[in-house]
Amino acid sequence: MLDYPNSYYIESLDRDLIHYPSLSDSDSCDLCIIGGGFTGLSTAIEASKNGLKVILLEQNKIAWGASGRNGGQIGPDLSNGVEILEKKYGFEVVKNLWNLSLDAVRLIDERIEEFNISCDKKLGNLTVATNKSKLLDFEHEIEYFQNKLDYHQTKILSKAEVSEAVGSERYYGGHLFEQGGHIHPLKYALGLADAATTLNVDIYENTKAIKISEERNHVEVRTAKGIVKAKNVALCCNAYLEEIDSGIKNRIMPIINYMIATKPLNQALQKTVIPSDYCVSDTNFDLNYYRLSADKRMIFGGGVSYSLKHSEVLAKKTEKRMLKVFPNLQNEKAEYIWGGYVGITLNRVPDIGQASRRIYYAHGFSGHGVALTGIAGRVIANSIHSDEKGVLETFEKIKHRNFPGGRLFKMPLLVIISTLQRMTDIFNA
Numbered sequence: 549m550l551d552y553p554n555s556y557y558i559e560s561l562d563r564d565l566i567h568y569p570s571l572s573d574s575d576s577c578d579l580c581i582i583g584g585g586f587t588g589l590s591t592a593i594e595a596s597k598n599g600l601k602v603i604l605l606e607q608n609k610i611a612w613g614a615s616g617r618n619g620g621q622i623g624p625d626l627s628n629g630v631e632i633l634e635k636k637y638g639f640e641v642v643k644n645l646w647n648l649s650l651d652a653v654r655l656i657d658e659r660i661e662e663f664n665i666s667c668d669k670k671l672g673n674l675t676v677a678t679n680k681s682k683l684l685d686f687e688h689e690i691e692y693f694q695n696k697l698d699y700h701q702t703k704i705l706s707k708a709e710v711s712e713a714v715g716s717e718r719y720y721g722g723h724l725f726e727q728g729g730h731i732h733p734l735k736y737a738l739g740l741a742d743a744a745t746t747l748n749v750d751i752y753e754n755t756k757a758i759k760i761s762e763e764r765n766h767v768e769v770r771t772a773k774g775i776v777k778a779k780n781v782a783l784c785c786n787a788y789l790e791e792i793d794s795g796i797k798n799r800i801m802p803i804i805n806y807m808i809a810t811k812p813l814n815q816a817l818q819k820t821v822i823p824s825d826y827c828v829s830d831t832n833f834d835l836n837y838y839r840l841s842a843d844k845r846m847i848f849g850g851g852v853s854y855s856l857k858h859s860e861v862l863a864k865k866t867e868k869r870m871l872k873v874f875p876n877l878q879n880e881k882a883e884y885i886w887g888g889y890v891g892i893t894l895n896r897v898p899d900i901g902q903a904s905r906r907i908y909y910a911h912g913f914s915g916h917g918v919a920l921t922g923i924a925g926r927v928i929a930n931s932i933h934s935d936e937k938g939v940l941e942t943f944e945k946i947k948h949r950n951f952p953g954g955r956l957f958k959m960p961l962l963v964i965i966s967t968l969q970r971m972t973d974i975f976n977a
């Protein structure tokens with residue numbers, strides 16, 4: 549079993565960690581969930597509320613994957629732009645997906661309240677334009693939100709307003725989602741696990757699902773020490789999905805993204821960086837995203853590795869990226885550096901659906917999973933409960949293709965595409 553990485557998140561927990569047992573015998577249930585991140589925990593909570601007997605298996609620790617390591621940024625995002633989706637799938641599908649992404653943002657607040665989860669939640673999610681053309685895109689996007697989607701809790705910030713909100717002169721303007729915000733992701737995930745436990749979900753850590761086989765009336769999930777016989781299975785392994793993939797693995801590509809946390813900033817510095825306390829991300833393909841923690845550290849993310857091997861050099865570069873945005877933090881070295889797998893799909897829309905009659909899955913949140921994983925869990929749980937597709941159908945309308953190049957060559961191809969995209973950002977800046 550792998551332990552949590554040495555991140556700011558694990559070090560700043562204000563509670564004891566619960567150590568869940570590992571599965572030591574065979575058992576049966578209505579739903580066996582594989583993966584103990586946001587998606588698995590959300591599915592567990594909703595299925596249990598629907599009256600199902602639920603077993604959740606996590607190969608390491610709860611929220612050991614992306615859910616315990618991410619930037620904590622919450623926004624109603626779906627992909628590289630909802631308007632692009634309309635051209636392909638029509639307005640009805642886009643409107644439904646947009647409403648689901650708003651529900652996803654609200655669901656975080658509902659769960660914080662319902663289960664009394666303390667996770668440092670703050671409001672405001674700001675995207676900042678790194679060139680003039682991106683600002684024009686924002687204006688166009690806002691028109692679409694307001695006139696077509698009837699969504700008004702968003703506005704453009706001028707260059708001066710962004711400098712005031714962020715403390716950096718380098719941006720051309722911004723796009724503020726007032727309902728968005730940020731959380732301490734590990735505190736939130738552990739709060740969801742507490743909630744699942746009170747709802748009688750059986751959680752097992754240090755329990756890897758090594759084989760799943762679908763029989764006529766059930767699915768068998770094999771682990772090192774026992775077999776779980778389940779009426780249904782939900783694969784919630786995201787970028788960590790390996791051999792138990794049921795044919796869906798090539799639709800997502802794992803990439804490594806890095807984050808750092810400085811020491812708490814002194815009051816003078818605090819006033820100069822992110823005075824608004826929003827979370828911020830920029831419009832570059834290889835983006836920077838950042839926010840202040842509850843104890844006023846700069847939590848800064850950016851820098852992608854496609855090789856899936858941890859790169860100390862790349863990790864250190866995240867600090868340099870921070871200094872480019874905030875040169876006045878030159879004496880604030882990273883106290884913590886960590887990385888994690890982000891699962892992306894080709895079109896950057898999450899891939900949620902049914903792999904077969906009894907096997908459900910949700911993955912590929914493409915860097916937007918803090919909120920969307922919550923709704924993914926609800927949609928899967930409701931579909932299993934009612935034995936009808938329901939809202940799952942909306943997600944299944946979005947067709948996901950395998951990454952070109954198959955298992956051996958998808959990585960080099962993605963590197964080429966990403967390099968081209970990054971060059972476009974450099975030339976437009």
Ligand SMILES: Cc1cc2nc3c(=O)[nH]c(=O)nc-3n(C[C@H](O)[C@H](O)[C@H](O)COP(=O)(O)OP(=O)(O)OC[C@H]3O[C@@H](n4cnc5c(N)ncnc54)[C@H](O)[C@@H]3O)c2cc1C
Pocket residue numbers: 582583584585586587588605606607608609610611612613614615616617618619620621622623755756757758784785786787788789790792805806807837849887888889890910911913914915916917918919921
């Ligand atoms: C560095 C970083 C920054 C990010 N920043 C943001 C952000 O600011 N905002 C945002 O919206 N999104 C962000 N994301 C993405 C977001 O974290 C993910 O979309 C989300 O956490 C996915 O949750 P999940 O439960 O699907 O997957 P995960 O949290 O990765 O959980 C999958 C779990 O499945 C387990 N597992 C895998 N295989 C097995 C098996 N065979 N048996 C048992 N268990 C298994 C793994 O151990 C893992 O714990 C970021 C991701 C990273 C890595």
